[in-house]
Amino acid sequence: MSDKHTPGDDAMIVLDGVSKHYPGQEGPAVAELSMEIKRGEFVVLVGPSGCGKTTTLRMINRLVEPTGGRILIDGEDVTHSDVDRLRHGIGYVIQQIGLLPHLTIADNIALVPKMLGVKKAERRKRAEELLEMVGLAPATYARRYPRQLSGGQQQRVGVARALAADPPVMLMDEPFGAVDPIAREKLQMEFLRLQDRLRKTIVMVTHDIDEALRLGDRIAIFGPGCRLVQFDTPLEILSNPADDFVRDFVGGGAPVRRLSLLKVSDVLASFGPADDAALGRTVPVEAGESVHRALELVLAARAEGVEVALAGGVRRIGLQTLLTAASQPTTVPA
């Protein structure tokens, strides 16, 4: 009965020729899309609006029913299985946040556990645990109502609610879009830290390429005609854009922007530039810092290069040497 899909055993979500046609509309909203998303991977769908990214996302938890193709989650074909049970196992975070205004924060978080029959005391404990995880003190926030929280705080609760039943998969539709820019960056960073800990399989939709580059393990770029144009790591996309569309979409300054995706230690390890003998003043830089950060530090100090402490000893590298090494075509150790 359950259909095991073999290629890539660590594939958590498989879209197999999935398509969506709306009756009365000329072209398809989503045209025969095939994608594999690995277990624990954070995949971001980006592209201009109207390209079916949100439709694709909502087909995974079947809020939109596909008109063609199959969807497999953890090896099981869920295209026609019980839809409510499917959704209990998928966390869903939306742009408008969607907290129920007539329930307390704690009750909002406990919605899915309640449906799954978890007992009251257990639910309360779990809600408090999750509030801690998303950075809201339970004592203060558990009994409040959504309208008493700011947009950023509400979305933290939204994330907590999505994680309540500890689902392996999370779907996020422009989750930080309704939050002001300052809170947004903070939320993104904290979410990344959370993901480092929890390693959920996440599919996120955004129209913001910078957000995608910052958060994604792999990014799926949808281009003209809503085809999937490139599905790669951020570094690959910045270093080797598939075509002009991707290059334009990513925007100017790619060579400099990719520097923030490269660590100093990786660059030194991969390209082994030699120490510069006649180097003037240097600034100390941690091995784990990005090359972009190193650039910032050197410029700020008006120095000539960096000093990095590695396992094999201290290295002193001139700025230009470092940058030249960093701009080599890459494969960064995963």
Added chain:
Amino acid sequence: MSLLSYISDNRSDLVFLGEQHVELVLISVAISAAIGIGLALLTQPVPRVRDGLMSLTGTLLTVPSFALFALMIPLFGLGSSPTIVALVVYGIFPILRNTVTGIEGVDDAIIDAARGLGMGPARRMRTVVLPLAWPVILNGIRTSTIMLVATAAIAAVVHGPGLGQLIFQGLARIGGKNALEQTLSGVIGVVVVALLLDLLFIAIAKITTLRGLNV
């Protein structure tokens, strides 16, 4: 169809009573409007009094019309007078409320500009605020009118004029010949009057609303 034949047989009576009904409603609404708009303007500088008045007239609407009509009898006797007084009382609230809403709804920036031009309060009210608030006020008058059309049907209990008489005459002769047709024609008459007056107001709205607002 006995109803249709009844109506055609008695159409002159029906038309007469219909006209009476319309007259009754329009007179009452006119007085309500004068009082409602007047009170709104007078109490504009004193919002608490104004809100109190709105509460009072609003609460009066919850009073069953039969009771209010009846209470007018010791004061005004039977016939048209108690009817009009009671209808006027009912009609004030929608007009008062809409006048207040309409005036407050005028964009502050426009009023500011008018002040900057050197317009005094009276002139501002006349040339700027009221014309702009007019659609809302007119809608309040329309609401009152439709409301009074149905309420006026009860006037017959105090021997008031209008189509209500048909309803009660039919009731008095319940079981008798044509009693049902008589009542029904009264009810239909009321509905028709309501529709006609509604259309009248749509026409008035079109004609009197300044062109700039409709674009």
Added chain:
Amino acid sequence: MSAAAVENVEVSGGRRSVPWLLPLVVVALLVGVWAYVNSLHMDSIETRSLAFDVVATAVWKHIELVVASTILTIAIGVPLGVLLTRPGIGRIGAVFLAVANAGQAVPSIGVLVVLAMLFGVGFWMAVVALVAYALLPVLRNTMVGIRQVDAALIDAGRGMGMSGFRVLTTIELPLAVPVMLAGIRVALILNVGAGTLAAYTNAGGLGSIISSGIALDRMPVLIVGSTLTICLALTVDWLAGLAERVLRPRGI
């Protein structure tokens, strides 16, 4: 009492700030009426018409009318309203509403009398008339209340795996309650008003006292009947306002 009249009350709301004012007014009116009656030298007709058990029966009958019709109106209007807002139902809801809206122009006395003529007089026929008359606000407010629930909330609910029924009971209905209560309040007031006229179709109620006052040309009877009716109406409205405040879900 016309439907259009009462609809307008929904928006007034100023009474909220002084919740004790209305009971005070009612008590003052009752005391005033009682003092008035006691100060009169009533003739035999008046004494009979205003005998305590006559008045008490009328009040009680009136309350029965209002309670019975309001309960039935809710029992029919709310489920029907819910049904007409389900996704598969399409435009039937709009048609229902349009018809019901048109019915607003029909005077309550008309409905009462026509039904009585067609089907007979008495308590339960009056209840039918009252239900028909007060159905619109409850039906419309249920539909409006459910429709105005933020679509994002329903999306979040379904995305979480809530079944359609769960979404209705956990999200749509609780959030529609304030609007629904406002509609029920209007229905209550309509019923008190129309219930006053029900006396003309032998259903009893305070209208019978008022009408006998008019028919017998006895002012005291008329005044007592009217004042008691007003007190009943004010009290019912006040209680409904209290219920609105108490039953409104926290956090909205």
